[in-house]
Amino acid sequence: GENVEQHPSTLSVQEGDSAVIKCTYSDSASNYFPWYKQELGKGPQLIIDIRSNVGEKKDQRIAVTLNKTAKHFSLHITETQPEDSAVYFCAASMSQAGTALIFGKGTTLSVSS
Amino acid sequence: DAGITQSPRYKITETGRQVTLMCHQTWSHSYMFWYRQDLGHGLRLIYYSAAADITDKGEVPDGYVVSRSKTENFPLTLESATRSQTSVYFCASGERPNYGYTFGSGTRLTVV
Numbered sequence: 001g002e003n004v005e006q007h008p009s010t011l012s013v014q015e016g017d018s019a020v021i022k023c024t025y026s027d028s029a030s031n032y033f034p035w036y037k038q039e040l041g042k043g044p045q046l047i048i049d050i051r052s053n054v055g056e057k058k059d060q061r062i063a064v065t066l067n068k069t070a071k072h073f074s075l076h077i078t079e080t081q082p083e084d085s086a087v088y089f090c091a092a093s094m095s096q097a098g099t100a101l102i103f104g105k106g107t108t109l110s111v112s113s
Numbered sequence: 114d115a116g117i118t119q120s121p122r123y124k125i126t127e128t129g130r131q132v133t134l135m136c137h138q139t140w141s142h143s144y145m146f147w148y149r150q151d152l153g154h155g156l157r158l159i160y161y162s163a164a165a166d167i168t169d170k171g172e173v174p175d176g177y178v179v180s181r182s183k184t185e186n187f188p189l190t191l192e193s194a195t196r197s198q199t200s201v202y203f204c205a206s207g208e209r210p211n212y213g214y215t216f217g218s219g220t221r222l223t224v225v
Binding site for chain 2: 001006031032034036042043044045046049051089091093094095096099100101102103104105106
């Protein structure tokens with residue numbers, strides 16, 4: 001089955017700096033790659049996603065890139081703010097019935113002011 | 114209110130007892146999922162369902178039972194709770210397996 005590796009497990013940055021979180025996946029049939037943000041005491045919330053027919057996607061300060069050949073994808077956060085502090089999860093899934101999102105182990109991002 | 118709700122929010126139970134965690138969604142999403150979250154392990158898939166009366170095992174199904182008699186409900190039952198099942202459990206729903214899921218607020222279960 002699919003396996004998703006996520007790095008780093010913790011990341012500390014200064015406010016205004018950029019943050020990058022990287023994930024690799026094992027199954028070349030995976031074609032959907034979302035990123036979730038989880039704040040303390042809450043459920044994960046979808047923040048951005050990318051499909052295998054797209055190489056990059058941006059939404060204001062966040063962007064995701066996908067390299068299908070290398071089977072890795074990354075989350076980029078620019079101009080970080082204290083409210084970006086949270087746990088971020090990457091995930092991967094396929095389109096056929098009988099599958100579900102498989103998540104990485106998460107990255108705890110701390111943004112200090 | 115529209116959304117996905119989990120109950121209870123917190124639960125303490127004893128080893129060997131049966132406990133059921135409830136999940137209800139109002140969107141009529143076909144897919145529903147149960148994940149558990151543990152430090153160092155991230156989110157691990159327990160069971161999922163593609164439609165009413167269709168369920169399938171995920172990564173860590175042992176010790177759990179699910180049912181889905183109605184599209185909107187997807188209860189998770191621990192038949193005989195063990196301390197290793199102490200965790201935060203999240204239910205999620207989505208239109209398709211490769212589409213953004215919406216998660217509930219979670220149930221924190223402690224088995225003593």
